[in-house]
Amino acid sequence: MDSILQIKMGKTMYEGSVTYDEGDLIEAVFPDRLNVTVGDQLPCLMTSHYETITNFEAVVIAKDDNRVFLFRSPTASEFREQRRRYPRFDTDLRAWIQYRSADNTDPFGVRNQMVDLINVSLGGLAFRSQRPVPSTSDLLFFVELYGRNRQDGLVHASLQVIHERIDNSFYFYGCKIKTIRSRYFHTLRKYILQRQLEERRSLNL
Structure with missing residues (x-):
């Protein structure tokens, strides 16, 4: 029924x-x-x-x-x-991750790395990287969901890696969102709702 x-x-x-x-x-x-x-x-x-x-x-x-x-x-x-129950959507977006450097002589103490965001949901995301990232450390994540310089699509979050794999010299990481401020949470929630609506309206019932 x-x-x-x-x-x-x-x-x-x-x-x-x-x-x-x-x-x-x-x-x-x-x-x-x-x-x-x-x-x-x-x-x-x-x-x-x-x-x-x-x-x-x-x-x-x-x-x-x-x-x-x-x-x-x-x-x-x-x-x-x-x-x-919130769906996961494939994406083709550039994003940034930040993590503490393992090199104690690094004068800045943090590393920034550009990655490819390949899918996202309200509870987690996956990205592809050309270089490995420390999977045992928390990662800071930044993305602009609607392109550059649009504040309505900016999302910052803290991630925890839950699985990783290597394929064709790329590193793939699946992460859960550990912490996210309410403003960025609502931005992500709105984005997912828009993707849901676009997908459903494209179907001919």
């Missing part, structure tokens, strides 16, 4: 089928086009597998014929439990 989403508008309840539910994004298809506007905040009731019923409020962030895309922000406890 697909999950069923009921939306209340005024005194009328509209029922549709949930076609996507991951992270903050819910996509639902209704028998007819709904008279909703982007930005509307709507009370919702979702039923999954005839067992789980969830009440929440969601905001309309896009619509397409009889498809409606809703932003649902989970509670703090839900987010901790569901963080792994």
Whole structure:
């Protein structure tokens, strides 16, 4: 059974089928086009597998014929439990990492290295490097998600390497995000939501 989403508008309840539910994004298809506007905040009731019923409020962030895309922000406890549900997206971006130098004679004490960010999620990321990096040390990470000199896409975070491999003379590192300030966390969250929405809107259902 697909999950069923009921939306209340005024005194009328509209029922549709949930076609996507991951992270903050819910996509639902209704028998007819709904008279909703982007930005509307709507009370919702979702039923999954005839067992789980969830009440929440969601905001309309896009619509397409009889498809409606809703932003649902989970509670703090839900987010901790569901963080792994956020998708991972491939990227082709240049990024920087910074780490303490192992050379005690290094006058600066830190090393900076440009790397290729190859995928990212809300909880972690992977990058490719031409040179090895110390996998046992915390890494400082910097990226501009929308290109250079755009503050709305700047993300700084502290990473911990959880796996590494060498392939064709490149070094690949998978990392989890250890610490990230709230402003950068919300920037990353917004980027992932935009990628989700772009991917879903490109599908022809």
